[in-house]
Amino acid sequence: PEKIILDCDPGHDDALALMMAVASTQIKLLGVTTSAGNQTPDKTLNNALRMLTLLGTTDVPVAGGNHRPLMRNLKIADYVHGETGLDGADLPEPTFEPVDQPAVELIADILHSQIEPITLVVTGPMTNIALFLRIHPELKNKIKQIVFMGGAAGQGNVHPTTEFNMAVDPEAAKIVVNEGIPLVMAGLNVTLKAQICSDDLERMRKINNQVAQAITGQMEFYGKWYGQDEFGLAGTPVHDPCTIAYLLKPAIFETHTAYLDVETQGQLTAGETIVDFAGLMNRKPNAKVLMNLDRQRFVDLIIDLLHQFD
Numbered sequence: 383p384e385k386i387i388l389d390c391d392p393g394h395d396d397a398l399a400l401m402m403a404v405a406s407t408q409i410k411l412l413g414v415t416t417s418a419g420n421q422t423p424d425k426t427l428n429n430a431l432r433m434l435t436l437l438g439t440t441d442v443p444v445a446g447g448n449h450r451p452l453m454r455n456l457k458i459a460d461y462v463h464g465e466t467g468l469d470g471a472d473l474p475e476p477t478f479e480p481v482d483q484p485a486v487e488l489i490a491d492i493l494h495s496q497i498e499p500i501t502l503v504v505t506g507p508m509t510n511i512a513l514f515l516r517i518h519p520e521l522k523n524k525i526k527q528i529v530f531m532g533g534a535a536g537q538g539n540v541h542p543t544t545e546f547n548m549a550v551d552p553e554a555a556k557i558v559v560n561e562g563i564p565l566v567m568a569g570l571n572v573t574l575k576a577q578i579c580s581d582d583l584e585r586m587r588k589i590n591n592q593v594a595q596a597i598t599g600q601m602e603f604y605g606k607w608y609g610q611d612e613f614g615l616a617g618t619p620v621h622d623p624c625t626i627a628y629l630l631k632p633a634i635f636e637t638h639t640a641y642l643d644v645e646t647q648g649q650l651t652a653g654e655t656i657v658d659f660a661g662l663m664n665r666k667p668n669a670k671v672l673m674n675l676d677r678q679r680f681v682d683l684i685i686d687l688l689h690q691f692d
C-alpha cells in the first residue's frame with residue numbers, strides 16, 4: 383500500500399477524502415494532521431476525530447496544526463461547510479484523543495520512523511506543511527511527493543483566479559511549492575469536474591451502512607452552496623477526494639507536467655497558482671497538474687469504497 387499522511391481541514395470534501403483513505407486497502411494512513419481553514423482549528427481537529435470515530439479507525443495518530451496562516455488572518459468557509467465545519471449529519475463524539483504534540487512534530491516523528499519516503503496529501507491550506515519544511519528541513523528527503531488539492535489552472539472560487547486553500551495562506555503555499563519536492567496539483571480546473579450528481583447521491587443513499595448515510599447527509603448540505611447559479615454546475619464538486627482518487631487510480635486523470643508557482647503579492651491575485659503551460663519562465667517542471675478526469679469512474683470508486691463499511 384501507499385503510505386500517506388493526510389493534512390486536512392474537514393470540511394465536507396476533506397471528510398470524503400478521509401473516508402476513501404481509510405476504506406482502501408491500497409492506502410496506509412500513517413497519520414492525520416489538521417489545519418485551520420474551512421473552520422477554526424479547534425473545529426477541524428474535532429471533525430477529524432469525529433469522522434475517524436465514525437469510520438472505526440481510532441488507532442491513527444491525529445494532531446492539530448497551527449492556529450492561523452503564516453502572515454494573514456484566518457478566513458474560514460463557514461458559508462460552505464456550516465457552523466461545525468461539517469454540517470449535515472450527526473457524527474459520534476470522538477472516542478479517542480489527539481496526540482500530545484503539534485501537527486509539525488507528528489509529521490516529523492512519522493517521517494523519522496520510515497525508511498522509505500512517503501506521500502503527503504494536503505487538502506487544506508498549506509500552513510502546517512510550510513512550517514514543517516522550515517522547522518525540519520533535514521526530513522525533506524523523506525517526502526516522496528506532495529499530492530494536494532489547491533489552486534486553479536483557470537477559474538477560482540474565492541476570487542476570479544484564486545482557490546480557497548491557496549488564498550487562505552498564499553505564503554505557506556509559496557514555500558511548499560518551491561522546495562523541489564515532486565508535486566501533484568488537483569486544482570479547481572479538475573476538481574470542479576469531479577461532481578456528484580443527483581443520481582449518484584441516490585446510489586449513495588441506498589448504501590445501507592452508517593458511513594454512507596452520514597456522508598450522504600453531508601453531501602446534501604454541502605451541495606447547497608455549490609448548487610448556486612454562479613458556478614453553473616450540474617452536480618456538487620468534491621475537490622479533496624481527487625487527491626486520494628489520483629493515488630488509487632491515476633489512470634482516471636489526464637495530467638500535464640509543468641512549472642508551478644504561487645503569487646503572494648498581487649492585490650487581486652494573492653494565492654493564485656501560476657502554471658507555466660508554455661514554459662515561458664524557463665524553469666524546470668516541478669508539478670504534475672491534473673487536467674481532466676473520468677467522472678463516472680471517479681464516482682464509482684467513491685461508491686465502491688463506501689461499500690467497504692457494509
Ligand code: BDR
Pocket residue numbers: 393394395396420459462505506531539545546547621622
Ligand atoms: C477547497 O476549499 C475547501 O473549502 C474544500 O475543503 C477544498 O479543500 C476547495 O477550494
Ligand code: CA
Pocket residue numbers: 390391392393395396420505506622
Ligand atoms: Ca479541504
